Amino acid sequence: MVGPGRKNTAKLACDPKSAYLSFEIKLTRMPNTHLKQLYRSEFGLMTDLYELTMAYGYWKNGMADRPAAFHLFYRKPPFGHDHLIVSGLELAADFLQSYRFSAEDVQYLGRLTGSNGKALFSESFLNYLQRMEFRCSVYAMPEGSVAFPHQPLLRVEGPLLQCQLIETVLLTLVNFSSLITTKSARIVQAAQGDSVLEFGMRRSQGIDGAITAARAAYVGGCHATSNVKAGQLYKIPVKGTHAHSWVMCFGDELEAFQRYADALPNNCIFLVDTYDTIEGVRNAIRAGQQLREAGHEMVGIRLDSGDLASLSIQARQLLDEAGFENAAIVASNELDEHSIRKLKEQGATISIWGAGTRLATASDQPALGGVYKLSAIQNEDGEWEDRIKLSEEAIKVSNPGRQQVFRRMSAGHPSGDVIQDVRDGVPGSRLWEYRTQDFRVLPEGDWEELLKPVFEGGKLVYDFPALQAVRQYSLAQQRLFAEKAAHPYPHGLSQSLYDRKMAMMEEVEA
Numbered sequence: 232m233v234g235p236g237r238k239n240t241a242k243l244a245c246d247p248k249s250a251y252l253s254f255e256i257k258l259t260r261m262p263n264t265h266l267k268q269l270y271r272s273e274f275g276l277m278t279d280l281y282e283l284t285m286a287y288g289y290w291k292n293g294m295a296d297r298p299a300a301f302h303l304f305y306r307k308p309p310f311g312h313d314h315l316i317v318s319g320l321e322l323a324a325d326f327l328q329s330y331r332f333s334a335e336d337v338q339y340l341g342r343l344t345g346s347n348g349k350a351l352f353s354e355s356f357l358n359y360l361q362r363m364e365f366r367c368s369v370y371a372m373p374e375g376s377v378a379f380p381h382q383p384l385l386r387v388e389g390p391l392l393q394c395q396l397i398e399t400v401l402l403t404l405v406n407f408s409s410l411i412t413t414k415s416a417r418i419v420q421a422a423q424g425d426s427v428l429e430f431g432m433r434r435s436q437g438i439d440g441a442i443t444a445a446r447a448a449y450v451g452g453c454h455a456t457s458n459v460k461a462g463q464l465y466k467i468p469v470k471g472t473h474a475h476s477w478v479m480c481f482g483d484e485l486e487a488f489q490r491y492a493d494a495l496p497n498n499c500i501f502l503v504d505t506y507d508t509i510e511g512v513r514n515a516i517r518a519g520q521q522l523r524e525a526g527h528e529m530v531g532i533r534l535d536s537g538d539l540a541s542l543s544i545q546a547r548q549l550l551d552e553a554g555f556e557n558a559a560i561v562a563s564n565e566l567d568e569h570s571i572r573k574l575k576e577q578g579a580t581i582s583i584w585g586a587g588t589r590l591a592t593a594s595d596q597p598a599l600g601g602v603y604k605l606s607a608i609q610n611e612d613g614e615w616e617d618r619i620k621l622s623e624e625a626i627k628v629s630n631p632g633r634q635q636v637f638r639r640m641s642a643g644h645p646s647g648d649v650i651q652d653v654r655d656g657v658p659g660s661r662l663w664e665y666r667t668q669d670f671r672v673l674p675e676g677d678w679e680e681l682l683k684p685v686f687e688g689g690k691l692v693y694d695f696p697a698l699q700a701v702r703q704y705s706l707a708q709q710r711l712f713a714e715k716a717a718h719p720y721p722h723g724l725s726q727s728l729y730d731r732k733m734a735m736m737e738e739v740e741a
Contacts, residue, residue, distance in 0.1 A: 261328075261691075261695070262321045262322075262324045262325040262328065262695055263321060263465065263695055263697065263698060273329065273330075273331050273332065273333040273336060274326055274329050274330050274331070274400065275330065275331055275332030275333065275336045275360065276332075276336050276339065276340075277326075277399070277400050278396055278397075278398075278399045278400065279399045282395055282396050282398055282399055283340070283352070283396070284351075285395050286392045286395055286396050287351075287352055287353075287356055289391050289392045289395065290356055290359060290392060291356075294391055294392075295359075295390060295391065295392040296390045296391070296392070297390070297391045297608060297609055298388065298389065298390065298391070298608070298609040298615075299388070299389070299390075299391040299394050299605060299607065299608040299609070300386060300387070300388045300394075300605070300606050300607040300608070300615075300632075300633045301386070301387045301388075301394050301395075301398070301603055301604060301605050301606065302383035302385070302386050302387075302603070302604055302606050302629075302630075302634055303383060303384050303385040303386075303387070303401055303402065303405060303601060303602070303603045304380075304381055304382055304383050304384060304601065304602065304604075305378075305380060305381075305384075305406075305409075305599055305600060305601040305602070306380055306381065306600060306602070306626050306627070307380060307600060307626070308379070308380055309410055309413055309414070309593070309596045309599055310413065310414065310417055310568075310593075310595065310596055312413070312417070313379065313719065313720060314377050314378060314379050314712065314720070315377075315378055315409050315410070315412075315413040315599070316375060316376070316377060316378075316409065316412045316413045316416050316450070316451055316705055316708070316709070317372045317373070317374055317375065317376045317377075317378050317384050317405075317409055317412075318374050318375070318405070318408035318409045318411070318412035318446075318447045318450050318451070319374070319404045319405040319406075319407070319408030319409060319443075319447070320371050320372075320373070320374045320385075320405070320685070321374060321695055321698075321701075322404040322408060322443070322446075323369075323371075323385070323400075323401055323404045323405060324369075324685055324686070324691065324693070324695070326397075326400050326401075326404060327365060327367075327369065327397065327686060328365075328691060330365050330397065331363070331364070331365070332360040332361050332363065333361075334361065336360075336361075337357040337358075337360055337361045340352055340357055340360070341354065341357055363393070364689060365393060365686075365689040366389050366390055366393060366688055366689040367387055367388060367389030367390070367393050367394060367397070367686060367688075367689060368387070368388045368389055368684070368686055368687050368688060368689075369385060369386070369387050369388075369684075369685045369686040370385065370386040370388075370635075370682040370683060370684055370685065371384065371385045371386075371682060371683060371685050372384050372385075372636070372681050372682060372683075373681075373683060373701075373704065374412075374450060374701045374704075374705070375412075375450055375701050375702070375704040375705030375706075375708055376681060376704075376708060377708045377709070377711070377712045378409075378636075378681075379648055379665075379720065379722040380665065380722075381630065381650065381665065382636045382648065382650060382681075382722065383634050383636060383650070383682065384405060384409070384601075385401065385405065385682075386633065386634060386635075386682055387401070388633065389688075389689070391608065394605075398603045401603060402601055402602075402603055404443075405601060406598070406599040406600075406601040407440070407443060407444075407447070407599070408443060408446070408447040408450075409447075409599060409601070410447075410593050410596070410597075410598070410599040411443070411444045411447035411448055411451070411590070411591065411593060412447040412448070412450045412451040412705070413451065414448075414451065414567075414568075414589075414590055414593045415427075415429070415447065415448040415449075415450070415451025415452055415453050415586075415590060416451040416452055416705070416709055417567075417568040418451075418452075418453075418566075418567055418568045418571065418584070418586050418590060419451060419452035419453060420452075420568070420709070420713070421568035421569075421571040421572045421575075422571055422584050423575065425581070425582055425583060425584055426454045426455075426582070426583045426584070427452065427453045427454055427583075427584045427585075427586055428453065428454060428455050428456065428457065428470050428561075428583065428584070428585045428586070429444070429445055429448040429449070429453045429455070429456040429457065429458070429586060429587075429590060429591065430456075430457045430563060430585040430586060430587035430590075430591075431444055431445075431448075431586070431587040431588055431590050431591020431592065432444075432445070432456075432457060432458045432591070433587075434587055434588040434591060434592060435591045435592065436592065440591075441458055441461070441591065442458065442460060442461045442464065444590070444591040444592075445458040445461035445462075445465075445467060445591075446461060446464075446465050446467070446698070448586075448590055448591070449465070449467045449698065449702055450698070450701055450702050450705050451705060452702065452705065452706055452709070453586070453590075454468065455467065455468040455469060455470040456468070456469060456470070457469065457470060457471045465698050466697070466698060466699070467698070472491075472498060472499070472500040472501070472502065472533065473491055473501075473502060474502065475502060475504075475505045475535075477491060477502075478502065478505040478506075479505065484505060484506060484510070484511055484514045485514040485517055485518065488501050488514055488515060488517075488518035489518050489521065491518075492518050492521065492522050492527075492529075496522060496525065496527040497527060498530065499518070499519070499522060499527070499529045499530050500529075500530045500531045500532060500533050500559070500561055501514075501515040501518065501519075501529070501531075501532050501533070502532075502533045502535060503515050503532045503533065503534065503546070504534055504535050504536050504537060504542075508534065508536075508537055508542050508546075509542070509545055509546075509549070511532075512532060512545070512546045512549050512550070513549065515529065515532045516549065516550065516553045516555065519553075519555055519558065520553070528557075529555060529558055530558065530559060531558045531559030531560060531561055531582075531583070532546060532550070532558065532559075532560060532561065533560075533561040533562070533563065533585070534546070534560065534561070534562045534563070534564075534581075535562075535563050535564050536564055539562050539564065539574055539579060539581065540574050540577035540578060540579040543560050543562065543574075543579045543580045543581045544578060544579065544580055546560055546580070547560060547580035559582045559583050560580055560581050560582055560583070561581070561582075561583040561584075561585060562574070562579070562581040562583070562584055562585065563584075563585035563586075563587060565587075565588060565589060566584055566585065566586045566587070566589065566590075567586065567589035567590065567594075567595070571584055604620055604629045605618050605620075606618055606619075606629060606630065606631050606632055606633065606634065607631065607632055607633050615633065615654070617631035617632050617731065617735060618631060619631045619732065619735045619736065619739070621736065621739055628732075628736070630650060630724065630728065630732060631652075631728075631731060631732055631735055632652035632653075632654070632728060632731065633652060633653045633654065634650050634651070634652060634653070634682075634728075635650070635651055635652075635653050635680055635681075635682050636648060636649070636650055636651075636680070636681040636682055637649045637650075637651055637657065637658055637678045637679065637680060637681070637725075638678070638679045638681055639660075639673045639674070639676045639677075639678060639679075640676050640677050640678075640679055641673075641674045641675060641676030642676070644711065644714065644715075645711060645712065645715065645720070646673055646674050646676055646721075647662055647673040647720070647721040647722065648681075648720075648721070648722040648723075649662050649673075649722075649723065649724070649725045650723070650724050650725065650728060651724075651725040651727070651728055652725075652727065652728050652731070655725065655727045655728070657678050658678070658725035658726075658727070659725065659726060660672050660673045660674075660675070661673075661725070661726045662721060662722075662723050662724070662725065662726075663723045663724045663725075663726065663729040664721050664722070664723040665722060665723045666719050666721070666722075666723075670726075671721060673721065
């Protein structure tokens, strides 16, 4: 991700310490996500009611403008892996830029009642909401970054009331996007260089879920989507051919293929399993030969059912014998990283993978348990005071302070991540590691700060790269950490933050 800048274009150097490769990208101060094109609405009411009741309580107690710090993070990595790929920042920035309460919003809130039948919120508070302007500062990991448990993906600082109100949507946007991006990355890795297409729109959780999933899957490494609206909004390549209904509309399968070839001679991937798959391959070859005589070339065939490994091997042999060595074999049907890996082990000759339901819904783990916790607040004298949440479950004990994530880069490669309070400067090499629950020393190297400024006092200061550049960054990050897969990657707390956390736990428990 490119940091804040003042130019419209940038050339990224092939720096071994940078996860980016050298390519031209476009930068824009405005997010490219266009949420208002989909919803055409203010976003003040896009929250849970308890956020508003707490906000009202802060306001009545004179705490609404008290500076506070919150962190958005997750505790358990998805899909049995040790990390996730961060996504959804641009969506979050788009939301925050549009965050306000309209007259219609406050009129609705004014009609809400409590258990006694009287108004839940006072008229003065509702007027306050309608006049409110977003004033928070937001620091975030770039989209496409590798992040480990307990690391803040976002740090939000600003008026307590505002930090509280934006919690729900930030979690919604970052949790789902990061989940699908991570799932996409695992599927793309299993495909081992083959093309992967996102086909999940019809099985997604709503229209908005389908569009977010298409964007997130592209960040994770998918090469294209079937979702045309996502293609328009985000400039993702779109791919698609025909379904079984096309074949069933004609007298026989060969005629259906021929009619499709007449209509779209430059887009011919024939779906061959409507009746008999191997006979369907033969009919595709016949249609492909006629295409070739007319000066066009069959792109390939698609398999959507049956024993995909065996059928692809037979199809490849028939295609090659007929002179269609370059014709692709596309496969779909409930594919994910597990089924793709198994098919490759079975010798499948599939070259393009269409991932639908299991990608767009992350069906094996359909939610990421990201959380948003208060970690510091200023007292009446303007001094920051740390806050901590305790729990009988150790994993749910939060980290105090205003946190930054530092990544140690040694010889151009990451060697460990440390969470450190921003007031303590750059951490030392001593790390308390979550995995071992003990201290270790990281090798020599340079520190990279992972949380970048996105908003300062409510003003957007971040230049967003094109989504294609975000995808390239994600893939580069994945390559960097694939080299670390053989050994657990060290991540945890700095010595100073660990000591502060232990002292607070002892104080509260006492």
